[in-house]
Amino acid sequence: MPVRALEQEDDVAALHAAGVAWLGADAQWLDVHTHIGHHDPDGLEADPEELVEALDLAGQQAACVFPMHEPDGYAQANATVRDAAARWPDRLSWLCRVSPHQEDPGAEVARCLDAGARGLKLHPRSDSFAMDHPAIEGLVAQVAERRGVVLVHAGRGIPELGAHAARLAADHPDARIILAHAGISDLGLLADAAAALPNLLFDTSWWQPADMLMLFTTVPPGRILYASDMPYGPPKLASTIFLRGVRQAGWTPEQAREAAGPQARRALMGEDLVDLGPALGPEGLGPRVLSFERAAAYLTAAVQGTFRGGDPTEAYALARLACQRVDGEAPHAAHLEAVEALVARAQELLETRGAMDAVTAAMGALTVAGTPGVPA
Template sequence: MPVRALPFDAVVDDLRDRELDWLGRDVPWFDAHTHIGHHDPDGFEADPEELIEALDAAGQQRALVFAMQEPDGYRGPNDWVLRSAAESGGRLVALGRIDPNAPDAIEEAHRCLEDGAVGFKLHPRSDGFGLPHPVVEQVVELAGRHALPVLFHAGRGIPDLGESILEMSAANPDARLILAHAGISDLGLLGPRVAEHPGVLFDTSWWHISDMLTLFTTVPPGQILYASDMPYGGPRFPSFLMLRCARAVGLSPEQAAAIAGGQLERVISGSELMDLGPAPGDAAIGRRVLAYERVISYITAAVNMTFRGADGSEPLALARLGCQAPEDAEHRAVLSEAEEFIAVAQQRLGEGLDPIACVHAAMTAMVLVGTAEALENR
């Protein structure tokens, strides 16, 4: 099956074009988070050709790739990932997926590096482990010896990774520990502290505007990496979201270009990372606007319900009603633009399309209202 978001995330194309004009059209993109596989219990599937098709649709060049959850173990799937990367002409770069509970975990980690992997993926939710974990520490130590990355699932469905990440980073300063999904499981705890741990990075494979603005205001830009989470999402919406947040917090095009791919190139090559300056703080994001927050809250409910197979039409309708404002209201123009995208989401639901068809339009409305104050005078 193709990446599920195609063609639905094309809804952001016009908005994304404006952000690309700001960034520059010749910036190389390198996605830090994509998967392939056919046996994940969640029912999603992807082939390497489908990832490359989606990269092409977004005008992007490269992606890290690793195995989806595999109930029967990772040796064979890792072989497929390594072979797919080798046959991709440089478009795909392999991480070896390691289950630290498997008896051959360290042997498999060594084998993956010998066969061309540039680091490792660890998933505490789907592979059922927590931190601290002695085998995880060995994997991180191995990565540190080669100055290579270890990508941790740090999204929903897990307890926090917390102090263990900082302790492993301090013990292995050359390892690059990447917290996926904006590190939402640990962002409040670790975000304000990671400037002292430059080997701890966050990828942007997430969708909620409040989380993303928290990431961009509290974490130094040199410790943020663009990511899409394909095939769970396509690359057009997350690249738009990343650029919009970068601009909202006052980053420069040069800093955003490093997030888009330049820093990841250094991560996988074992090179010294770029220092892109301190976290900008939240002063740039502007006032709290309750009208915008109401829209964000209803869209959040609609998207979460849709992702879990429930009917999100009621909170989506409330989000659209929340965009109503008197003719002379200060925020009417932004709310009207957001309403147009919510209307697209409602139309797609009404047409009986795959429910995922509605979420990109709805999330785009969320991004517009969530960044409007920051970008009003830019």
């Protein structure tokens, strides 16, 4: 199963079930950030059948899909995504993907929009361009004419992404600009823009609790859309991170239900978005608990080290030791036990299966450590 860590999602099944029970089992999910493809230089690949199966296993209804990185160009990849959406019209919407370096990217975007694409995916990092590239303005304008979406990779390594994205949103109010990965590259600079620009949105395809809590408290809930990043992120884990994060931030189930899917569907269909209220601010996050902060720091190091090919053994050991309890933290004993149990599971998988197979349990532990106000 090419969706990464799908087999390990049992390690967060109980957390996922508790989150869904809080949200409501009849919630309508739409994962706004998934990929298919077979030529990405990072070696990961996926077919549409695997995305649909992963959605089913997570109890989720629909997704928006677009091509993975294609170093030789995107015309055939866009056609493959188009055909997948035609095969599952009730499950999959699609975005085309282009690079501004390719010959006449505007013509490819026009073809795709005419064929039913709901907008455009841009990846300035993997396709090696800046968001002020001269071609980008025209591509966004094409999407704006259809009231479509422009989903932009917003991870690290993209200079001035926030400023460029805010300018594009202001200049093209009929385009919904979605910053992927919680907009982490410039999240600290975007709170005012997010409040002022109703078409500047963020997706939740990220995993670090501090980033997620900043997103959920500084950006209005109506501008946030659930996403997993499949095949890079499995959907039960992604939705668990989303649900525990919004609960810790003080969202209501009604706000979370909209962000889980209906708001993304409105964006993709060119409909007016629902106002879900202002940003809540950090005041509702609760007191700091140092044991959780220590565990989260070591778990972050373990996960990052794993992704970079390092050995997370020592970081896992320190994260588990951080769960030792003192009298002053007795009220948090259940959470510390849950974190420790998931770290122990990560250590077991590290020894028996390898570092990547331990990541889901580690991210589960990290998520619990980062959301001490949500029942464990």
